[in-house]
Amino acid sequence: MKKPGAVFIFFTILVVFVVLLAPRIVQIQKLSDRSRDLEIELKRLQAENKKQEEELRMLREDPVYIEKVAREKFRKAKQGEIVYKVVKEGESSETKI
Numbered sequence: 001m002k003k004p005g006a007v008f009i010f011f012t013i014l015v016v017f018v019v020l021l022a023p024r025i026v027q028i029q030k031l032s033d034r035s036r037d038l039e040i041e042l043k044r045l046q047a048e049n050k051k052q053e054e055e056l057r058m059l060r061e062d063p064v065y066i067e068k069v070a071r072e073k074f075r076k077a078k079q080g081e082i083v084y085k086v087v088k089e090g091e092s093s094e095t096k097i
Contacts, residue, residue, distance in 0.1 A: 058065040070076040077083045 059069065075083070
């Protein structure tokens with residue numbers, strides 16, 4: 001037969017461990033979630049970096065891509081070309097950059 005004092009001491013020690021460990025367990029869970037979120041963000045940034053490295057390579061090496069960018073972003077035309085701008089109804093014909 002167990003002594004009532006031993007049971008009380010056991011439960012007291014158990015409560016102390018739970019009170020001391022519960023915040024640590026919550027903190028570990030939060031850190032684990034943060035780590036997972038950072039891993040996802042890292043993968044997204046690595047993919048974006050790879051995409052931009054490819055675009056940079058194309059801007060350095062691919063004359064067709066350079067021409068495409070110049071035409072689309074900077075509205076450049078080849079010598080002798082006539083560029084027509086189609087304006088939808090209700091839109092301003094002024095170009096905003």
